[in-house]
Amino acid sequence: MCPSPALGFTLPPPLRLAWTLRDDIRANLRQAGLTGENDFAVWWLCCGHEAFPAAASVEIDREGLLHEVVDRGVTPDSPPLTRLMDFVWRFRASETARFDRGSAAGRAAFTAWFFTSAVPEMALWRLLSPEQRSWLHEATTPPLAPVGLPLPRLARLCWAARHDLQKAFNPDTPDGALALLAWYVLHGTAEMQHTGEMAWRPPLPLDTPVPELGGLSRRAVLAWTTDDEARTRLDPARPEHHAAIRALVRPDAPEDSGPTRRKQAAVVCPVQGGPPRQAFGVNIIGYARGELGIGEDSRMFAQSLAAAGVPFAVVNVPAGAAVRQADGWLDACLVSERPYPVSVFCLTGLDTARLWLEHGDALFAGRRNIGYWPWELPTWPAGLADAYGLVDELWLSSTYTRDAFAASSPVPTFLAPMAVSVDRLTPVPRSRFGLPDDRFLFLYVFDWNSYPARKNPMAAIDAFRRAFPTGREPVGLVLKTMNARPEDPRWQLLQSAAAADRRVAVLAETLDRGEALGLFAACDAYVSPHRAEGFGRTLAEAMLLGRPVIATAHSGNADFLTPDTGFPVAYRLVPIAPGDYPFGEGLLWAEPCLESLTENMRLAATQPALARRRAQAGRDFIAARHDPRIVGTAYLRRLQELAGLTPERATIAPIRTS
Known part of the structure; x- marks a missing residue:
């Protein structure tokens, strides 16, 4: 393993967020034996532009991190092995396994491959x-002779890295070195992508007529020397x-003098920049079309604002390929700008941070940003504390979630219960789902992507x-x-x-919103043996x-x-098992009492008067508590406070509920 960086090395905030959020990247690095934050920082410099294009320009002490020597070179073609080279050796193990790290020849072979192939491919120049x-x-x-140009080391390293070149040329002889030089100038730079800043700048011009060569250019003479028939x-x-000799030079042979372009994921900002066009209103940023619980948060937030007369616009954030995104209820409100002075992120704190890493300040700059963040655990991870810097305040949908954030948040936290509505319900018969009409049916609805350990469906069975x-x-x-x-x-x-x-039926499909609510209405009772909920929307919908x-009588x-x-089902707090939930290590959640769950299910089915x-x-x-008009009025009051408006000065009148 390579040595650790100098004492005092710390990840800058964007890297800390990325390190914490992307356990998939950490897992890939672990497979290559790259386990430390310093290894992640090297990965960031090498590859971060692809995963986090907007934040990839964060400055890091490259000299101390990348250029520290971890293995001294022993031959002219094998310079010292730096930390960057060591990282690539391990990170690209499938390609570098053929190099024997324990021998000078193996290190020299790796060096040749690294500089001639890995550097241009990974844009490491x-x-x-x-x-x-x-x-x-x-x-x-x-x-x-006769061109008066030396053989550059890049060409020599290409020869060392490629068996075909070793068979064709002997660079230890003048004729072989000239032939290798000709190949590199005429073909090699393009084949190996040694262009832009990486391109060799010959000490003498390649394409200018040279009197000593009868007015031919050096490139033309090199082309002639490699063509046996010519x-x-x-x-x-x-x-x-001379005309025929000049014609030997391919039209695309002259050196590409353009800048080296890094392979980069498209930076597609979902909104246009600029100051707000309106003095009062809200930009809703969330999974507006996503058919998942947090997508419904955006839709209910919009319905509440509309009920209170608050102007709003919606920026849809794609929810990912694993989630169906066909809910068009807010399509008429979608925009590609942020026309209002307040932006509310109806996303998790994790996804808000990820959005910033991918799109930069375009979604945040020049607005008062509010995080309407759900969270299912009793505390916010210390490793994600930098996410607080993205918002000016937090609105939390439950006392449980508010307390989880209030313990560490440097920004104000407000309890803001969410709206619950079943207005979009489409009545459906039980036969639509293949369910019997003559039974008392318990229903439990959960998304497999929300972690089965947290949802705990086996306890229901x-x-x-x-x-x-x-x-x-x-x-x-x-x-x-769904999403199993x-x-x-x-x-x-x-x-x-x-x-x-x-008697147990499993329905594994994504339903339209109306039909999903229709399933609720078609059943007789709702059961949720969850271990933690940030809010508990499905429970509230069933109650409505x-x-x-x-x-479970715990959490939101x-x-x-x-x-x-x-x-409510009795429970005891138990440690979250490793791997059961992100950032759950060392924390507690509920283990519902099976006897209590059993008894309450029996009561609901056998004592109809009590159940009713x-x-x-x-x-x-x-x-009373979660009607969109009531919730919207609470939003309005806070938004007026932020705008410095009294109800009399507001551009819209508050809705009075008493």
Whole structure:
């Protein structure tokens, strides 16, 4: 392993965010034996422009990080091995495995491959030290007759890296060195992409007529020396042959003098820049078309603003290839600018940071930025503290989430309950889903992408079978999920458990919003044995539809699920197991009591009067606290405070609720 960087080396904030967010990159680096933050910093310099184009220009002490010598060279063609070279050796292991690191010959072979292939392919020229650049362009021979040019080291390294060149040329002889020089000038620079800043600048011009060569250019003479047929029929000393000799130079042969262009992911900013065009209003930034829970957050936020008369526009953020993005409810509101002075990010804090890393300040500059961030754990990770710097304040949808952020947030935190609406419901019969009409059906809806360990669907099956053990009870359990992967062993285990009881149905599909709500209405009760919820939207929707809800009495839903409004399930706090949830190490979440879950499911099914009473109380509570008009009015008040407006001075009048 290469030595650690000098003491005091720390990742700048953008790199700290990227390091924390991208466990996939850290996993790839670990496979190559690259485990430290310093290795990640080298990766950033080499490859970060592809993953995080907008933040790739962050300055790092390259001299101390990249150019430290980790292995001294022993031959002229094997210079010292730097940290950058060591990183590439391990990072590109599938290509460098053929080089024997323990031998001088192996290190020399790697050096040749690194400078001639890896540097242009990975656009590393700017990361080389001045000494390395000079070394690559220095002469390895005296001037070669008749052109008077030396053989540059880059050409010699190409020969060392390629067996075909070794068979064709012997650079240790004058004729062989001249032939190799001719190949490099005429063909090699293009083949090896040694162009732009990396291109060899000969000490004498290649394309200017040279009197000593009878007025031919050096490039033309090099082309003649490598063409056996031309050498037999054309004589550079005869002027009448000069036109034919010049014709040997291919039109694309002259050196490309343009700048080296790094391979770079397209930087597509989703919005135009500029100051706000309006004095009051909100830019909603989120998964407006995404068919997932956090996408519904954006849509409900928009509905609440509309109910309160607050002007808004919506910037849609693509939710990724794994998520269906066909909800067009807000399509008429989508824009490619931020016309209002306040932007609200209806995204997780992680995704807000990722958005900044990918698009830079274009979505943040010149606005008051509010993070409407969901979060399912009791604290915000210390490694993501830099994300706080992207927002001016936080709106949190539950007491649980507010407390999680308030413990560490340097920006103000506000409790801002979200709106809940079922207005888009499309009534559907149970037969649409292949469900029986003569059974009391429990429903649990969850997204597999939201981590099955957190959603805990196996507990629903276990409690259901305990509550109704004979198999003859007129009940059923419906597990509605989406985004499950067939190869996931946890999914296979769930399917096996469900298949063991014919009363358990698993629906694995993405439904339109109206049809999804129709499924809620088609069932009799809702169950959620979750271990943590930031808000608990599906629970609140079921309550608003007048369904009794049985759920873990922990986290976000504790704000609205009580013994009066539903069937809270007892729990105990347990450590989050490694790998169960991002950033969960060392934290606690709920383990619902199976006996309590079982008893509450039994009560909901067998005591209809009790279930109806609590369901009605739950419906009334959600309707009063989470109605879009009530929620929108609370938004309006805070937005007026931010704008320095009293209700009398506001461009719109607040909605009075009392």
